[in-house]
Amino acid sequence: RLRDKFERQVEKAGLDAVSTLVVNDAELDPKAYLDALLEVHTKYSAIVTQHLYGDVGFVGSLSKACIAFINQNSMTATMSSKSPDLLVRYADRSLRKDNSTEGADIEGALDRLMTVFNYLEDKDVFSHFYAARLSKRLIYGVSASDEREADMISRLGKACGAEYTSKLRQMLTDATKYYQMRHSGRKLTWLWNYSRNELRTNYLDQRYILMTSSYQMAILLLYNSHNLLSLSELITATSIPKEIITQVLAVLVNARILVDEESEQYGLNSSFKSKKIRVNVNQPIKAEGSGQTEVMRAVEEDRKYAIQATIVRIMKAQKSMTNQQLVQEVVEQVSQRFTPQIPIIRKAIDILLEKEYLTREGDALIRSVELFSPARPVHLFTFFLRCFKFNSGT
Template sequence: MNQRKKPFQIEAFKHKVVVDPKYAEKTWKILEHAIHEIYNKNSSNLSFEELYRNAYNMVLHKYGEKLYSGLVTTLTAHLKEISIHIEYNQGDSFLEELNQKWEEHNKALQMIRDILMYMDRTFVPGTHKTPVYELGLNLWRDYVIHSNGIQPRLQNTLLNLILKERTGEVINRGLMRNIIKMLMDLGASVYQEDFEKPYLEVSANFYRIESQEFIECCDCGDYLKKAERRLNEEIERVFHCLDLKSESKITKVVEREMIANHMSRLVHMENSGLVNMLLDDKYEDLGRTYNLFRRVDNGLCSIRDVMTSHIRETGKQLVTDPERVKDPVEFVQRLLDEKDKYDRIISLAFTNDKTFQNALNSSFEYFINLNPRSPEFISLFVDDKLRKGLKGVSEEDVEVVLDKVMMLFRYLQEKDVFEKYYKQHLAKRLLSGKTVSDDAERSLIVKLKTECGYQFTSKLEGMFTDMKTSQDTIQGFYASHGAELGNGPSLVVQVLTTGSWPTQPSVPCNLPAELSLLCEKFRSYYLGTHTGRRLSWQTNMGTADVKATFSKGQKHELNVSTYQMCVLMLFNNADKLGYREIEQATEIPAPDLKRCLQSLACVKGKNVLRKEPMSKDIGEDDVFLFNDKFSSKGLKVKIGTVVAQKESEPEKQETRQRVEEDRKPQIEAAIVRTMKSRKVLDHNNIIAEVTKQLQSRFLPNPVEIKKRIESLIEREFLERDSTDRKLYRYLA
């Protein structure tokens, strides 16, 4: 049989355990004595194991309250004595004594906490009392730090130490750091109320006074150096002595008192403010200004606004100065120099800040478009660089120049005007063979295509195609007619497609008989090989090489324009000709003929003709003679045509009129595209949408857009709404 086992059970004592009524008092006296010994630095004679056991037993026998209250009383008494002792110390020894007593108190607390560990773990949580170590800190705060004789002295002593350091004296940073750490250990509120708050108030007052003194006697650059130094000093002091959380607070005080409150006065300071820094390229001062002003609200805005205003004002003076615009190449070079200058400033001083770069771009866009001739001048600048080339520079340097020009091109609102002029200048370079290199020309066209699309450059690329085709054509002409041409004059013809090249009026000019015959042979050859085509001669765009013999058999090869050749060859049969005779024989238009004769007779070193009477201007009664005494060191002599670099006022008006005519179909196309997709749209929205579509090439005039809308209504592409005249409908 299985017997059931009785469960194991612990029974209570049969008799009551009697505790000595004086046990608690005796035990506490032992512990109290130990605390006194610890504070008196006699802890080496104590048995911490026995003390721990006594404290353990008191808690075990329900005397935890007596133990805890006795601890509070004993610690309080000791701290009151310590407080009085600290108060007796004067001068520098005050902080040293406070620091020493704090260290001793900390060590004592650690020993007491070890002895009372069991109370800390069981009694304290159950009764929601303060743990031993924290209790010791609180009592130190209440009876030492917050005592009437210590609290104000401690605050003033710490603030005076900081003031001494600010005025150049050396202080005991290690001692200060220990005292500040004590305040932090006593709690964030103690550190903030007893030190940080008055520290910030005193600092604000100090920097308010100092900044006023500095700004009265320093220029902007020196003031900012002092402000930067003060800011760095405060950051360093926080790092070495204070709570790291104080850094943002004290830097805000310095920033407010030394920068924000004087921001406007600093940037506008006479002879040393921001404008002077910009003018003199003071990168270090500008960088310091940027780094300090970025710390305060609206600081960078104030710098940016002053910079923008300055750039716009100087740029406006540059593009509207009558003296500056006399030389288009120098005009554009100044723009590029200004752009380089501010690009360097933004890069070196403003850390490539995008907002400053945008401000620079908007400023350039503003003032470049104040001068309606900017597109023409930029094209002339390109023409100068690609025609003459840059002396002593590589192709990479040419690329750099072209990239800079493209920056200016992006600012143009009337890119189609630039296109008009660029096409004319490119045509002259290609036809005269004066381009620096085809690679450079094509590189710029690629850049323009990337910027504005294929449509912008399609005709420019067609010009290069025509030049290549013309080489093949002239080779074919000489291959088929070489034998019959003999040793007469040679002819090189560029056949240009009307749609790709700038439209030029067909200017009449009577060519010498031998050349006229050669031209007719080429015409017959070309029209015989190409059906349905028409040729018209552009003699105003040609050049010629003429061999001339002067006195004593001296021979030179003259490089001249076609017009100049026609004039010179008249002197094969005459030694003396009047202006009217030359005009009648050549039928060259009067303005062109006068420039032609001026270059042949009035330019020193190139005067193969003589003029009577001698003067710089050409009159209708002037007489011209072959200058038999002409001489030159070189065998080849290039005689340029005296011609204005810029367009004359009538030419400018004509170009503007052609541009306006070219814009009309573009505006109409944009209107139709918009209406085709939207079907119904009001007037203001059409204006906005068309402007948005075309602004990459030009900014259309709202009045012109309205005229184009009226034209489309007349041609029944659009119609007005019957009830709302400002509403338009697309007619499919």
């Protein structure tokens, strides 16, 4: 049929556009990726609107093709989370202070982002990546404005519902006040590497302002009373774990603020010079970073509980369903946020049977009389803490 041919043509055009980018740019620029996807979408959307009079069948074919090439292309072949990651990086760039884009253009940039986002299958992966980037913008104070952040979250809410963005909205509130109000008896452990400090140098001909993390500040202040310090002495004095302090020292040595005098001996560089008066050495370290592996692990964990909660909700309403009917209904309900794998759904059903939330009678699944949601409670601030990697204890 003509619609099928149209769908295949659009999908091929999208796949070819991404493949061309991958060949020309190994480190794909998020804007280039989004532009390539939108160019194909805009071209064929215009054809449907102007030449096919907005025919519903062709609109559906266009949608299917866009879903296909946005979620499964040469970029996602090696990493399924690549599309969500690139879209989040595009949003991050658009919402930063150092972005030169004017207000109206930012609106346009977010509109373009949402056009592609609506075709994204793994919206929950996008949410995790977005939360991590949002947390860094807030911590480092590089967000363009609270209004822009709220606007973007509002757009996501319109697309996916209030529940999808509830955790993101809570992140805009003050962390300490909220946590102490909810958990007055617990200890809040801060991520010192994400802090910002300023140190003024007094030992050089030219005075500089060093912008550091608290880890870096703790190390540099020791040189007020020492000329040379060993790695073990630095660890003892600061209580910074070895796997972290070695990375912090590497940054300071690369910035030529410290010199590695000999094996694991560090001293101040008395010849330090810089063209800038304000020297920023506050760089992320790997030990504190939130890598894609960790994000995907959190995504899989959340999906497991989301599927179980969906099963419970369905069975509360339907009372009795066959196994196949239940699987199909779960797929339909959760597909707005992510594409569930059938084996994971079946495993979730088995878990609920073992816990006696469900019972089986012949080919039918019956909800138990006493049925409570098995979903792990994900309180608003729990997600916020995970993004920041705080550890809390009673």
